[in-house]
Amino acid sequence: MIVTASNMTATPKIEIKDVRKAFGDKHVLNGIDLNVAPAESVVIIGGSGTGKSVLLKCVLGILTADSGVIKVDGEDVTHTPSARRGDVAKKFGMLFQGAALFDSLPVWENVAFGLIQGERMPRKEAKERAIETLAKVGLAASVGDLTPSELSGGMQKRVGLARAIAGNPEIVFFDEPTTGLDPIMADVINDLIIACVKDKGITALSITHDMHSARKIGDRIAMIYEGKLIWVGDAKTVDHSGNDFVDQFVNGRAEGPIKMQLRK
Amino acid sequence: MNFLALIGRVVLGFLVHLGRLTIFTGTAIGHCLRPPLYPRLIGQQMIDIGYYSLPVVGLTAIFSGMVLALQSYTGFARFSAESAVANVVVLSITRELGPVLAGLMVAGRIGASMAAEIGTMRVTEQIDALSTLSTNPFKYLVVPRLLAGLLMLPLLVFVADVIGVFGGYLVGVYKLGFNPGVYINSTVDFVEPLDVISGLVKAAVFGFIIALMGCYNGYHSKGGAQGVGAATTNAVVSASILILITNYILTELFFSA
Numbered sequence: 001m002i003v004t005a006s007n008m009t010a011t012p013k014i015e016i017k018d019v020r021k022a023f024g025d026k027h028v029l030n031g032i033d034l035n036v037a038p039a040e041s042v043v044i045i046g047g048s049g050t051g052k053s054v055l056l057k058c059v060l061g062i063l064t065a066d067s068g069v070i071k072v073d074g075e076d077v078t079h080t081p082s083a084r085r086g087d088v089a090k091k092f093g094m095l096f097q098g099a100a101l102f103d104s105l106p107v108w109e110n111v112a113f114g115l116i117q118g119e120r121m122p123r124k125e126a127k128e129r130a131i132e133t134l135a136k137v138g139l140a141a142s143v144g145d146l147t148p149s150e151l152s153g154g155m156q157k158r159v160g161l162a163r164a165i166a167g168n169p170e171i172v173f174f175d176e177p178t179t180g181l182d183p184i185m186a187d188v189i190n191d192l193i194i195a196c197v198k199d200k201g202i203t204a205l206s207i208t209h210d211m212h213s214a215r216k217i218g219d220r221i222a223m224i225y226e227g228k229l230i231w232v233g234d235a236k237t238v239d240h241s242g243n244d245f246v247d248q249f250v251n252g253r254a255e256g257p258i259k260m261q262l263r264k
Numbered sequence: 265m266n267f268l269a270l271i272g273r274v275v276l277g278f279l280v281h282l283g284r285l286t287i288f289t290g291t292a293i294g295h296c297l298r299p300p301l302y303p304r305l306i307g308q309q310m311i312d313i314g315y316y317s318l319p320v321v322g323l324t325a326i327f328s329g330m331v332l333a334l335q336s337y338t339g340f341a342r343f344s345a346e347s348a349v350a351n352v353v354v355l356s357i358t359r360e361l362g363p364v365l366a367g368l369m370v371a372g373r374i375g376a377s378m379a380a381e382i383g384t385m386r387v388t389e390q391i392d393a394l395s396t397l398s399t400n401p402f403k404y405l406v407v408p409r410l411l412a413g414l415l416m417l418p419l420l421v422f423v424a425d426v427i428g429v430f431g432g433y434l435v436g437v438y439k440l441g442f443n444p445g446v447y448i449n450s451t452v453d454f455v456e457p458l459d460v461i462s463g464l465v466k467a468a469v470f471g472f473i474i475a476l477m478g479c480y481n482g483y484h485s486k487g488g489a490q491g492v493g494a495a496t497t498n499a500v501v502s503a504s505i506l507i508l509i510t511n512y513i514l515t516e517l518f519f520s521a
Contacts, residue, residue, distance in 0.1 A: 062392050081395075094396040100389040104381075118398030163397070 011074045013038045013171060013203040014059060019068035019078075021054055028054045030227035031068070041197070041204040043218030043235070045211070045249060047258070051227050052207035053097075056173055059205070060092060072171070090118065093164035093172040097179060099156040101148035107159055108134070108144030114167040133162045137192055154185035158192065165196050172197050174206035178213045190216045211250055214238070223249060225258065288480050292410055295402045302408055309412035313374050313471075314419055320373060321366045325424035328361050329353055329431025337440050349440070350450040353432030358459045359519075362424045363417075364511055367470035370417065371503040375478040378409055379499035382482025383492035391483070406483070409475040417471025418464040425460065462518040469514065470507050477503035 012035035021029040028051040036042045046052050057063040059070055061081050070078045072088055080088070101110050109116070111133050112126035121129070131141045137158040148156060157177065164172050177193060178186035190213050197204050198217065208214050214221055218235040223246050231243045238250055248256030336352040382405055385391050394401045429451060436442040478499045485495035 057392070060392075060396060062395060089396070089398050092396055094393070096389045096393055098388055100393040102385075102390055102393070113399070114397035117404070163393075167397075 012036055012071075013040070013073060014205065015069070015071040015074075016055075016059065017069040017071075019055070019058060019065045019070060021051075021058060021063065021065050028227055029058070029065070032224070032227075032229055034222060034229060034232070036203055036205055038203055039201040041206070041217055041219045042222060043214040043220070044205070044207045044222045044224055044229075045209060045214050046207075046224035047209065047249070050224050052224055053175060055224070056175060056205065056207055060094060060173060061089070090167065091170040093167060093169035095157070095160045095164045095172070095174045095177055097175040099148075099153075099160035101156060101159055101163070103148050105147075106144065107146050107148060107151070110148065110159060111144070111162045111166050113163065118167065129166060130162075133166045134159070136165070136196055137162045138188075154181055154188070157181065157185075157189055161189070161192055161196065165202075169202065171203045171205065174204065174208070174217075176208050176210075177206065177217075178208065178210045186210065186213060187216075189213075193217050209249075211238075211252075284484065285480055288483070289476060291402055292406045292476070292479070295400065295407050296410060300403065301411075302404060305404065305408040306411050309408045310416050313370065313412050313475075314416035317366075317370050317373055317416075317420055318423065320369050321420050321424050322427050324365050324369050325357070325362065325428040326431035326434075328365055329357055329428035329433075330435045332356055332361070332428075333432040333435040333440065337436075346440075347450070349436055349442070350432065350447050351454045353436075354429050354451045354455045355459060357428035357432070358425050358455060358463045359515075360463075360511075362421045362428055363463045363466040363470060364507065366421050366424045366467065367417065367474065367507045367511075368504055370420065370471070371474045371477075371507060372500055374413070375474045375499045375503045376496050378475065378478025379482040379485070379496045380492055382479055383485035383495040386483060386485050387488055387491060401483075406479045409479055410472060413471035413475030414468050415471070417467040417474075421463055421467035422460075425463065458518070462514070465518075466511060466514050469510055473506050473510065474503045477506065 014034075014036040016032055016034045019029055019032045020027070032055055034042070034044075044052050044055065054063060058065045059072075061077060064081065065078055068078065069076060072091065075088060077088055101107075102113065105113070108127055108130040111130035112121075112123075115121040115126040115129060116123060127144070131144055134141065134144055139155065139158055139162070143151070143155070143159075148159065151159065161177075174193065177189050181189065193204070193206075194217060196202075204217070206214075206217060215235055215238065220232060221235050221238045222229050222232040223243075224230070225245055231241055231246045233241060238246065241247065241250075244257045248258050332353050333349055336349050337346055340346050340348055340352075382391075385405070391401045391405070394404055433444075433447055433451075436447050437444050481495040481499040481502070482492075485491045
């Protein structure tokens with residue numbers, strides 16, 4: 001798919017409007033508004049426990065928002081859990097923070113899982129597709145017969161990426177794709193995300209607190225703080241945002257308007 | 265004031281669990297009745313629950329049958345009623361000890377492993393991953409286990425019945441000096457279909473309870489290793505207690521009328 005001016009102005013791929021979510025009396029999301037255009041890559045940054053993952057899970061349908069509207073391709077999915085989304089769920093792929101590979105299955109079956117279970121593809125055909133997809137993330141076919149526990153963290157992330165893109169999704173979510181990896185492997189993952197997702201015109205929504213990764217894979221960056229988006233802008237302008245909160249986060253300073261809850 | 269608050273908290277906590285368990289059970293049964301099912305996974309679970317539990321259940325059954333023969337012989341000798349040993353063994357095994365002991369052993373073996381496996385999948389986001397891959401976690405994880413438990417426990421208990429009676433026979437004939445023919449005759453003549461069937465129905469219910477507790481506790485486990493550990497303990501303890509309670513209720517229903 002080629003990015004043209006016309007599909008930048010079309011209906012947003014993902015539309016998030018005034019989404020709120022609380023657990024007990026803890027308000028995690030306090031009215032989030034965000035639109036993601038087709039083929040755009042938006043990165044949400046923010047500290048730990050600011051509601052990044054919760055927002056992603058609300059869009060995916062793993063959690064249900066208390067109020068607000070979430071639309072995918074103009075279709076309201078706010079109150080439809082992922083299991084009942086049918087065709088909408090097939091548009092999504094997700095790379096989990098810990099890769100979340102099924103450790104009872106060999107690697108190839110992990111990659112082919114959505115094809116076998118969701119699309120009812122014959123196992124033999126699915127295995128071929130899985131090995132093709134593994135090649136895209138730079139893994140040899142022999143890796144397919146190993147179990148996930150035999151892989152290193154970086155390889156697990158790559159298998160997770162392969163699993164996320166195997167079903168040719170239109171939207172891929174990344175939950176801290178580079179966390180827990182060494183800087184070189186982190187950059188390998190960034191490059192793979194660009195090659196397998198951004199360059200293919202797939203819409204991407206990522207959360208991270210790795211600024212290097214955010215600048216590299218994001219077209220736009222949004223910063224979440226206390227359950228609200230306090231800044232949204234072009235990825236290139238994140239270093240001169242003029243927002244003290246963003247500045248503090250981007251430069252990783254302990255001193256600033258964001259106070260960590262530490263006992264002194 | 266604190267004391268009252270404590271009571272309130274305990275009651276509320278109990279009600280929350282009860283509500284969650286009811287919803288969980290309803291959803292699970294609903295998914296059992298609606299396709300698609302996963303025959304491959306059901307088969308896998310049946311082998312796990314049925315076949316691999318045979319040694320444990322068989323050992324439990326044979327020693328229970330043996331000790332039952334020995335105990336009832338020494339007890340009944342006081343009333344010169346030694347001839348009732350075969351009857352006592354077959355009735356106790358088929359009606360009570362077969363299903364209850366097999367149920368408790370399987371609860372320890374299978375309930376624990378279900379809770380640990382599903383709990384680990386929960387805390388490592390594998391259950392969330394299932395739903396992002398267009399697969400319903402209930403259908404993929406819970407339904408195969410429930411159906412396998414429901415189907416395999418009666419089979420296991422039937423085997424346990426036979427082995428238990430055989431244990432009684434061994435002790436009766438080789439230690440207590442019964443005539444083999446007489447022992448077998450009084451076993452077969454005395455046992456009625458309802459004795460065996462009631463035991464097998466109990467077994468099916470216990471199998472369902474074991475799988476349900478394993479899946480429920482695993483599915484709702486929180487936190488890391490500690491949460492999974494707690495889920496495993498809860499699965500075994502709650503399954504064992506529920507087995508003993510429902511055993512009493514089912515016995516009432518079958519035999520007290």
